[in-house]
Amino acid sequence: MQTRKLGREGLEVSALGLGTMMMPNDEESVRTIQGALDLGVTMFDTADIYGEFLQQRFGINEKLVGRALKGRREEAxxxxxxxxxxxxxxxGDPAYIKxxxxxxxxxxxxxxxDLYYQHRPDPNTxxxxxxxxxxxLVKxxxxxxxxxxxxxPDLIRRAHSVHPISAVETEYSxxxxxxEDEILPLLKELGIGFVPYSPLGRGFLTGQIKKFDDLPEDDYRRYYPRFQGENFVKNLEVVTLLETMASQKGCTAAQLGLAWLLVQGDHIVPxxxxxxxxxxxxxxxxxxxxxxxNDLAEIERISPKGIAMGSRFPG
Incomplete structure (x- = not known):
């Protein structure tokens, strides 16, 4: 397994990690996490709100990850x-963090x-x-x-001046x-790792979603603008072109999208x-x-910055 360093404090992880946000707390998910570890994946990403957030039960996904990695803690x-x-x-106040x-x-x-993120900035702290x-907490x-x-960028720079930040996680695909405008250049300057979440456009870039009805009725993506109406149609056109290119290279659209991310910098771990x-x-x-x-130029032609129709989040 290829490895990459996140930050300058010594954190080294597999070049690709595993996001667990959408995993149900079941045995298949346990097998997937354990199987990923067997394949060399070492970085597993969760959060206290992942899982049954709508039921206001914190820690569901964390319990899954902990259960799956029990007995193999030092490998992950x-x-x-x-x-x-x-x-x-x-x-983000001290009492809440503790x-x-x-x-x-x-x-x-x-x-x-190993790696503890502030999930969203607190405007009041x-x-x-x-x-x-x-x-x-490190001490x-x-x-x-x-x-x-x-x-x-301003918060990253101010945070890094207090204590070295090892990684910043933000959507990138x-x-x-x-x-690419400000965050990536700043992270390179400061020596901070970058962890792209939703590196496959919430599944859209895999080519597995051909029509809106492919999304289950309870799928949260139905509420995201990029999956709706004319936006869906236009975005699917881009994915179709990426699929064609991937086929010509002998890989899948998902592999093409991840490979593109990996060459954007050796400090990037999707x-x-x-x-x-x-x-x-x-x-x-x-x-x-x-x-x-030539491949990179063709990808840029197919999917230039700003090509996606619709905003990232609902509302």
């Missing part, structure tokens, strides 16, 4: 997050968290105060490395390239999410896909 890098609440908005980290450690069934508290041994998610082990195996095939300058 576990990343989790705090800071999204049901009714109070983003939180309560959250203890809850996550309990749900995961572990003694320390200075980032310096938040990161200062996280730095104290206490409850967490090893600090991360931020969906943070602005062939149809969500906003981070975390495609899936509950199926065969998809994990397919995604890992991206590590064997070589992209020439």
């Amino acid at each position: 890098v576990i990343a989790t997050k705090f800071g999204i609440t049901h009714s109070q908005g983003p939180k 309560k959250s980290v203890d809850a996550s450690l309990f749900h995961l069934g572990i003694d320390y968290i 200075p980032i310096e105060e938040t990161v200062g508290t996280l730095a104290d 206490e041994g409850k967490i090893r490395y600090i991360g931020l998610s969906e943070a602005s 062939l149809w969500s390239r906003e981070v 975390i495609p999410g899936t509950k199926r082990l065969d998809r994990v195996q397919e995604n890992l095939g991206a590590l064997q896909v070589s992209l020439s300058e």
Whole structure:
């Protein structure tokens, strides 16, 4: 397995991680996580709100990850997050962080968290105060490395001045390239790793979704603008072109999309999410896909920045 470093503090992980957000807490998910570990994946991404968020039950997904990795803790890098609440908005005050980290450690069934992200910035708490508290948790041994998610360039720079930030997690894929303007150059400057979530456009870029009705009735993506109406039709045209190119290269559209991300920088570690082990195996095939300058130019022609129709989130 190829490995990459996130930040300058010593965190090293597999070049591709596994996002667990959409995994149900069942035996198939356990087998998928364990199978991914067997295949060499070391980075597993969860959060305290993942799982049954609508039922306002924190820790469901963390319990799944902890159960799957029990007995193999030292083989895995576990990343989790705090800071999204049901009714109070983003939180990052010291009292909330201390309560959250203890809850996550309990749900995961572990003694320390490898990478602990602030899930969303708290507009009511200075980032310096938040990161200062996280730095104290590093000293206490409850967490090893600090991360931020969906943070602005200004917040990243201010946070990094308090304690080294090892990773920033934000959406990035062939149809969500906003981070290329300011975030990626800043992370390279500061020596911070980058972890793209939804690296396959919430599944759209895999080519597996051909029509809106392919989405189950309870699928959250039905509410996302990029999956609706004329946006869906236009976005599918791009995916079809990517599928054709992938076929010519002897790979899948998913592998092509991940391979493109991997060549954007050696500090980038995508975390495609899936509950199926065969998809994990397919995604890992991206590590064997070589992209020439001509390939990259063709991808840029097919899917230039801003090509996706519709906003990233509902509302």
